[in-house]
Amino acid sequence: MSRKFNQNYTYNPKKDLSSSEIAKGVLNADTNILSQAITLSESKNKEDRSLVYSALSKLPLNKHKSFKIGVTGSPGVGKSTFIESFGKHLSALGISVAVLTVDPSSNLNGGSILGDKTRMEELSNLPNVFIRPSPSKGELGGVTEQSYESILLCEKAGFDVIIVETVGVGQSETHVKHLVDFFLLLILAGAGDELQGIKRGIMELADGILITKSDGENKINAKNAKKNYQNAIHLFPNKENKWTPKVQTCSSIENKGILEIWELIKDFKSACTENKWINRNRTKQDVFWFNQKLNQFIKEDFFSNSNTLNKVKQIEKDVKEKKLDPFTAAAKIFEDEP
Amino acid sequence: MSRKFNQNYTYNPKKDLSSSEIAKGVLNADTNILSQAITLSESKNKEDRSLVYSALSKLPLNKHKSFKIGVTGSPGVGKSTFIESFGKHLSALGISVAVLTVDPSSNLNGGSILGDKTRMEELSNLPNVFIRPSPSKGELGGVTEQSYESILLCEKAGFDVIIVETVGVGQSETHVKHLVDFFLLLILAGAGDELQGIKRGIMELADGILITKSDGENKINAKNAKKNYQNAIHLFPNKENKWTPKVQTCSSIENKGILEIWELIKDFKSACTENKWINRNRTKQDVFWFNQKLNQFIKEDFFSNSNTLNKVKQIEKDVKEKKLDPFTAAAKIFEDEP
Numbered sequence: 001m002s003r004k005f006n007q008n009y010t011y012n013p014k015k016d017l018s019s020s021e022i023a024k025g026v027l028n029a030d031t032n033i034l035s036q037a038i039t040l041s042e043s044k045n046k047e048d049r050s051l052v053y054s055a056l057s058k059l060p061l062n063k064h065k066s067f068k069i070g071v072t073g074s075p076g077v078g079k080s081t082f083i084e085s086f087g088k089h090l091s092a093l094g095i096s097v098a099v100l101t102v103d104p105s106s107n108l109n110g111g112s113i114l115g116d117k118t119r120m121e122e123l124s125n126l127p128n129v130f131i132r133p134s135p136s137k138g139e140l141g142g143v144t145e146q147s148y149e150s151i152l153l154c155e156k157a158g159f160d161v162i163i164v165e166t167v168g169v170g171q172s173e174t175h176v177k178h179l180v181d182f183f184l185l186l187i188l189a190g191a192g193d194e195l196q197g198i199k200r201g202i203m204e205l206a207d208g209i210l211i212t213k214s215d216g217e218n219k220i221n222a223k224n225a226k227k228n229y230q231n232a233i234h235l236f237p238n239k240e241n242k243w244t245p246k247v248q249t250c251s252s253i254e255n256k257g258i259l260e261i262w263e264l265i266k267d268f269k270s271a272c273t274e275n276k277w278i279n280r281n282r283t284k285q286d287v288f289w290f291n292q293k294l295n296q297f298i299k300e301d302f303f304s305n306s307n308t309l310n311k312v313k314q315i316e317k318d319v320k321e322k323k324l325d326p327f328t329a330a331a332k333i334f335e336d337e338p
Numbered sequence: 339m340s341r342k343f344n345q346n347y348t349y350n351p352k353k354d355l356s357s358s359e360i361a362k363g364v365l366n367a368d369t370n371i372l373s374q375a376i377t378l379s380e381s382k383n384k385e386d387r388s389l390v391y392s393a394l395s396k397l398p399l400n401k402h403k404s405f406k407i408g409v410t411g412s413p414g415v416g417k418s419t420f421i422e423s424f425g426k427h428l429s430a431l432g433i434s435v436a437v438l439t440v441d442p443s444s445n446l447n448g449g450s451i452l453g454d455k456t457r458m459e460e461l462s463n464l465p466n467v468f469i470r471p472s473p474s475k476g477e478l479g480g481v482t483e484q485s486y487e488s489i490l491l492c493e494k495a496g497f498d499v500i501i502v503e504t505v506g507v508g509q510s511e512t513h514v515k516h517l518v519d520f521f522l523l524l525i526l527a528g529a530g531d532e533l534q535g536i537k538r539g540i541m542e543l544a545d546g547i548l549i550t551k552s553d554g555e556n557k558i559n560a561k562n563a564k565k566n567y568q569n570a571i572h573l574f575p576n577k578e579n580k581w582t583p584k585v586q587t588c589s590s591i592e593n594k595g596i597l598e599i600w601e602l603i604k605d606f607k608s609a610c611t612e613n614k615w616i617n618r619n620r621t622k623q624d625v626f627w628f629n630q631k632l633n634q635f636i637k638e639d640f641f642s643n644s645n646t647l648n649k650v651k652q653i654e655k656d657v658k659e660k661k662l663d664p665f666t667a668a669a670k671i672f673e674d675e676p
Contacts, residue, residue: 286664
């Protein structure tokens with residue numbers, strides 16, 4: 001049974017939430033508090049982040065595990081439209097969904113801003129659906145170092161499915177594989193790979209490829225694209241999860257292929273639960289994030305001293321002005337002051 | 339005028355070199371000591387590395403700057419053969435060359451081991467040539483974190499040209515762009531891109547593409563490949579250095595095209611010196627390595643405490659056994675012991 005989420009709050013950010021209030025809110029799946037917690041975790045201010053860190057440490061160890069789906073594709077491929085249809089479908093099945101999406105208003109890669117906003121609102125009004133747009137930092141196409149915290153918070157809140165959207169520019173996808181169980185690549189029929197800037201590495205990551213906008217005159221294109229990608233998939237090396245990626249078509253307008261993609265994901269889930277890959281992969285991801293976070297904390301701890309910070313800035317300046325070579329400069333940071 | 343290098347030593351590693359002896363040896367371009375210093379810099383033993391770090395800090399700031407060339411290509415493309423011919427050519431011109439190459443005997447990617455060894459010996463007997471094979475760690479195709487130190491040591495020894503070889507598997511090339519001024523991609527005519535595993539990203543990095551083994555029956559293939567790559571180059575985005583990559587053919591057996599590639603590199607050097615890109619790029623690289631090394635030292639400093647190290651190992655075990663989530667686990671490292 002899926003949990004009920006208290007979504008019918010007016011958005012009213014309380015700036016002075018304590019870490020206990022955050023912990024309690026997240027545990028109760030209060031989407032208002034969840035949203036604030038994500039905002040705090042994305043803050044540049046270390047104190048804001050510490051508040052979330054402290055809340056996270058108060059939450060019990062996860063028993064419930066959300067199934068995490070990465071959705072990627074070039075701008076214009078129809079990611080928002082797909083996520084809307086897909087989210088509606090899951091919601092109708094009584095499955096709770098959290099969507100971590102790129103905020104198009106801050107998206108350097110363009111996209112139909114007003115259109116996206118409207119769709120987001122429609123989907124977000126459905127029961128058991130939580131949508132959280134994050135500002136795109138440009139470089140990583142929406143997934144940032146902080147996405148791990150956002151996902152962890154949604155997981156602790158008990159969502160059945162978490163959808164993580166990225167924009168298919170390359171770097172973010174190799175990053176997102178440390179975050180998700182299933183990776184879905186959206187492709188627009190008719191536009192060549194080159195045109196869409198889809199890199200081979202991204203195709204190799206995909207567990208499923210979905211040809212979007214398979215409607216009207218575009219149907220024949222979509223069918224051809226499906227065949228081509230199906231052939232292309234066999235040229236790729238076998239995946240660690242032993243899963244052979246599937247190619248499907250969909251039309252969000254005609255509402256076709258949405259049901260089928262959820263069936264595909266369920267097939268994947270049961271195959272990769274049976275061969276224990278999902279579990280193994282999650283352990284690997286956990287170790288990865290443990291090391292990532294440890295490195296982050298080590299650095300933050302080091303730079304928390306303002307004297308150290310000033311010293312680093314001064315010495316970096318000397319490097320830029322070629323007064324010190326990089327190596328000697330880095331070693332100098334650890335020298336005691338005279 | 340090029341410096342003279344004292345190469346006619348019998349290789350006789352003195353294990354107890356002091357950091358002053360290393361510094362002096364490197365400064366005098368004693369290739370025997372230089373080779374030992376690189377070995378020490380590649381050591382897993384922190385004390386060995388510290389010895390080199392300390393020697394580096396004793397060396398004066400670089401006035402002389404070596405011109406650094408990255409050479410990449412799939413196994414079998416003829417990298418060793420090319421580097422041999424190219425090195426001989428430079429040596430004949432009185433230009434001193436250091437070659438940091440992948441040791442084929444430890445190369446997971448295969449390659450003609452005996453052939454390579456023989457070639458290496460022939461080239462290494464030439465005046466003003468220093469060859470240093472490094473064990474390929476497999477993953478990065480020969481370029482490791484330590485390559486920076488190796489290059490810095492060769493630079494301090496005053497070589498005119500430093501050639502850095504990688505095996506074209508992808509990751510190493512994005513790494514190597516932080517190390518070199520000019521990036522040369524070797525391609526074997528007749529073998530398709532897919533076959534050679536050359537990724538688009540690598541082609542985008544290339545400042546020059548050299549079609550190898552353009553001799554005998556293969557000449558016509560090489561000519562076609564040249565045309566194809568010349569066309570392909572125009573599809574790539576403009577490079578930051580404003581240089582349009584050039585495609586050439588060569589035959590190491592017939593000794594053709596070697597002179598031309600050095601002319602090409604000289605053209606690049608003068609164009610990118612004039613538009614100040616080389617200087618800007620080197621400053622960027624310096625800042626990059628300053629931060630890399632700083633991060634390395636921060637981590638090493640943190641883990642130098644054996645209590646900390648044990649704690650991390652224990653907590654990582656808890657993460658693997660799912661007793662702690664990664665986030666709480668990382669934060670726990672910074673908690674004071676009860």
